[in-house]
Amino acid sequence: MPGPSGGLIHHVELWVDDLVAAEEQWAPVMLALGCAPFQSWQAGRSWRLGDCYLVLEQSPALRPGGHDRLRAGLNHVAVHGSRAVVGAALAAGWTLRVDTGDTAHLVDRQGFELEVVCA
Template identity: 40%
Template structure:
């Protein structure tokens, strides 16, 4: 089956900080860093590319029109718990911690994180 998403360009303000945060999270979810570029590749061929563009203006606000959040998958609850345990030391802030791992509903296992620039990522256990 063909992949559903070809790639995502992620525009950030602070590339060095974002590279550390996103690089860690993507690796924790099974993505591989591509040599020589600021890009991470998923086993299905989808990739995420990160840059700071001179065309950017303003700051990211997921509550304005545009993409609200990105959802990544992990294979099991143990991996989800590990990502949660390590996320803070890699610059991520947990959202809805009081409802972990069911903030999305009782049948949905997920972790909700926010980067230092306000990007939200939902990490979901793929059944």
């Protein structure tokens, strides 16, 4: 069986309740991480770095109830970053949950958590 061409992760797709609000918070962070806008359609946006990309989608198939990182499913996304990425997130309205100095755990308005590993 052939291995992955660029790495383990091809893409991560997050279904959000409010695409406009999610884009307002995620776009500055993705740009600070060095990602470039990749795809844009009525219900979604994505940003790419190398062979990997992140998708935000407000799908019409989305069930009501919102995201809860403490339920079964995705707890958080962790990325290699810097203090500048943390600053971009805070400026975009993310809430700082935990900052150890080496990592910062940030939460957006819809409850998604992003861990920025700054080591």
